Amino acid sequence: MEIITDIAPLRARLRHEASVAFVPTMGNLHAGHLSLVRIAQKHASCSVVSIFVNRLQFAPHEDFDRYPRTWSDDCRLLEEQGADIVFMPDEKTLYPVPQEFQLLLPPVADTLEGACRPGFFRGVTTVVLKLFNIVQPHVAVFGEKDYQQLQVVHRMVDQLNLPVEIIAGETVRDEDGLALSSRNNYLDATQRQEAGELAHHLKQIRDSIASGERDFPLLEQLVAEKLSKRGWVVDYVAVRQQHTLLPVAASDSSLVILGAAWLNQTRLIDNFLLTLP
Incomplete structure (x- = not known):
């Protein structure tokens, strides 16, 4: 090398x-x-x-x-x-x-x-x-x-x-689902235990949509509220069209669920892709 x-x-x-x-x-x-x-x-x-x-x-x-x-x-x-x-x-x-x-x-x-x-x-x-x-x-x-x-x-x-x-x-993840990131080094032991919740809650949105839920603003709001109650400061939780990142239209089948939030002084981001039938 x-x-x-x-x-x-x-x-x-x-x-x-x-x-x-x-x-x-x-x-x-x-x-x-x-x-x-x-x-x-x-x-x-x-x-x-x-x-x-x-x-x-x-x-x-x-x-x-x-x-x-x-x-x-x-x-x-x-x-x-x-x-x-x-x-x-x-x-x-x-x-x-x-x-x-x-x-x-x-x-x-x-x-x-x-x-x-x-x-x-x-x-x-x-x-x-x-x-x-x-x-x-x-x-x-x-x-x-x-x-x-x-x-x-x-x-x-x-x-x-x-x-x-x-x-x-593809995103590489730890066992609890946390996306690997250089900024994960900022987390102390307690924060690291909590950090996987961002991925967990974004996956909940993905699974809800896959099961037929289509009220995207409500799903975004509920996850933002859940994270906030756990002590996170949420920048955004959003369901978007994969390629344009515009709000999802009725005809869109390729979606991405994105989130960014602060855990104490560390900002974490993550996303999950979903293709509907």
């Missing part, structure tokens, strides 16, 4: 690769990230994983400074997984001057996560587009846990005619 920290050496290394699959990460890797690497390895002869904590997608009050940085452990895990290249740029490499050029995003980026974290998707799309231009992958793999992010990246690739195939990796 090679560790590369600058753009020119990475481009030189990749110039003659027949196919490149790319997994962008912010590090602090866990089994969910490694599952994305395994998917990438199946789709190209060379796998590239980036590790970069992107300041642009954090608001001033958010956790950029305390976001877990475990680069040595990350590289060890990636080497054990058989990744070919780890790209670990610093901020001066990706942002040598203030990043004045950014994308004008579609309305979907202002809903759900975008409404709770203004500017988040602008920061995400900026760094992803820069990384795509640097790595020039044939395939890029993103996790379904960050479902809205996945859809925004899909739209960016489609509408800007980027020559990258986006592949989604």
Whole structure:
């Protein structure tokens, strides 16, 4: 495995690769990230994983400074997984001057996560587009846990005619259903015991819809109330159409149930997909 920290050496290394699959990460890797690497390895002869904590997608009050940085452990895990290249740029490499050029995003980026974290998707799309231009992958793999992010990246690739195939990796979960996330490290033992309730309650919505319930606002409200009573601070619980993330119409059969909520000082997100007959 090679560790590369600058753009020119990475481009030189990749110039003659027949196919490149790319997994962008912010590090602090866990089994969910490694599952994305395994998917990438199946789709190209060379796998590239980036590790970069992107300041642009954090608001001033958010956790950029305390976001877990475990680069040595990350590289060890990636080497054990058989990744070919780890790209670990610093901020001066990706942002040598203030990043004045950014994308004008579609309305979907202002809903759900975008409404709770203004500017988040602008920061995400900026760094992803820069990384795509640097790595020039044939395939890029993103996790379904960050479902809205996945859809925004899909739209960016489609509408800007980027020559990258986006592949989604299924959410990897702990035994109690909690979606693996780097921010789970913030949870103490008591909070960790409670954290699986977000997934549990979103699954309840999925199961209710599968059983024929169609009052989506009521289902959203009931789960938000249940979580609030358990001490969570709920940002949103929402049933949406999978590809547009718009409210569900009568003709829609591909649904996603999404939720984001705070457990003490830790913000957790999750989702479940459902396809109706």
